[in-house]
Amino acid sequence: MPFDTARPSPQPIAAGADAAAIARWLLAVAAMVWIMVAIGGATRLTGSGLSIMEWAPLSGALPPLSEAEWQRLYDLYRTIPQYALVNQGFGLAGFKEIFWLEWIHRLWGRLIGLAYALPLAWFWWRGRIPAGLKPRLLLLLLLGGLQGAVGWFMVASGFEADRTAVSPYRLVMHLGLALGLYAALFWTALGLRHPVPQTLPAKAGTVRRQVKAAAWLVLAAMLAGGFVAGMRAGLDYNTFPLMDGRLVPEGYARLAPLWRNLTENIPAVQFNHRLLATLAGLAALGAALAGWRHLPPGRARAACLLLGASVCLQYGLGIATLLLVVPVWLGTLHQATAVLVLTAALAALHALRPPAA
Template identity: 85%
Template sequence: MPFDDPRPAPPRATPAAPRATRDARAIAFWLLGVAGMVWIMVAIGGATRLTGSGLSIMEWAPLSGTLPPLTEREWNRLYDLYRSIPQYELVNRGFGLEGFKQIFWLEWIHRFWGRLIGLAYALPLAWFWLRGRIPAGLKPRLLLLLGLGGLQGAVGWFMVASGFEADRTAVSPYRLVVHLGLALGLYAALLWTALGLLRPVPAALPEPAHGSVRRQVKAAAWLVVATLLAGGFVAGLRAGLDYNTFPLMDGRLVPEGYWRLSPIWLNLTANIAAVQFNHRLLATLAGLAALGASFAAWRRLPAGPARAACIGLGLSVCLQYGLGVATLLLVVPVWLGTLHQATAVLVLTAALAALHALRPAAGTRTDREPRGTGG
């Protein structure tokens, strides 16, 4: 007579379970699509900044601004507005209506793409909500993401408005960094939420190797974030147009005049030499940390998504580092500068994918993160 199996019988599948899984996957793919649109938006924003197009539209018109100028009279009205700001007088004076149209269209595309992102998020959200297909506990997060998207639009105008001040030909570097940081934060939240829906249960990985690699990836990820924000100040100050040698800066490891501004802290955000050096230093540290984490994952983790994600982080950082050096040596051509900014989002994606794949399983001492939809 066979022994009775003491383990409880597995629960029978119910029609609700497969539907919940399908709903979670559908929402995840929708969020990934929106995140992809945000990624493109970051690239368009880089091109807008590099071409000096961001100040060409001087009106905040969320609804009426959806349509471009349709008459010659409207084109001339907008051109006259643009001719009233310092950028025209000091940078583009006399380039004519045709020159104005060139910079106008890129900024218009930038804003129009932002409106499309809003629709791509709000309309499916309403549909999922009304159909009752949003998993329990996820609604507050989705509403928060909607609010962050709206805030990003307002911050974008707040940034642009700084370029209309009497002593400026470009936007405030501080506001630019806030705008960039919020865009990257929104992208990260969309991606992390989607990954949590697709992979709600962490993979079982060997300890203590799992925790050791995770700590290394965390360090690399924070260095990546710091490098991205430092890059925002490089962009805001156009610091990439100076010190176009590598690895030295005017023949020195640390450039002369690093501490020339007073108070001292101002050098970290307003001194071209210091800002570029800091970006180089952080990028180098992030690269070394990512390569170290990749090597540790390759040696200590079994083949699978976690190890692949860690190796992907190392490869993406190497690619971005090479693009950064090339951008600097070639004195920031628009196409390469735009590619460098877009690849920064790739690095952030790789870091988040690695961290998500390395989440500790429930019941471990390092488990500090909620399971399920939160990732």
């Protein structure tokens, strides 16, 4: 019949349904990575990260099941500097307290791997992955595996002589890769949910540039925060806005060559984090104001406002964490909220994409 030829093909509907299903899956995995970042922060703040001294991707999924196994692991832990210099004599009961948090951290990483790999295999087998997406999904799988290897590379640095914590450089590498993996998962999901850029007014270009500036400053502040965490620099200069009564702390450039101060000098590391956070906050507020003024109500405008609000929240949490000398719960919340800021920045950038040429 003639009208049958005008009936829309079911293929685009199926493709759209597949894209929506894959987007939901990727968002769920991204949420798990977000939780992983928070658990990692708590693990670091409690000094639990060095309690498991073996790299056992399969057998390590099970906790110790006998007193003999607990004692073996405790004896291993007693061979590293952290035990001798920080936890000497805290006994098997004290060891179990730090062990469980690190074990949960690693178990959650394994669960993320399963939550990604098994649905990926199912979507692939059913032929439900949209054209052109397979290479990116495979790359995300490889990045997840690399993150596990980098995590162990980081932990191993804490076993070296005279160390009671992991290398700040390896910690920042581990944190940066986690944030990159989260960003890739979230951005891919956004692309599947909103494949066509919005039609926005001409002033959207100005807002886009402001959001880009804020996003880069946010990323720089996060990585600088990784060095603050790695060096425990938040335990010093617990006043705000001045540091020991000075805007720029004494000894800011005491190391030579000069670049070492950026990553190895506590006064400089903390000051740089404060400075970058302040610049990121100002840039995000500027982007939010520009979005409010120049964008119509909708996804792009809401994302810009969320960026401004989340940066303000994160800035306040950072000050509170500093003034209270880094309590574990607040330090963990500060690290988790950093992912909220990253989420808002990515959502704003995605919503402000220019139309395709």
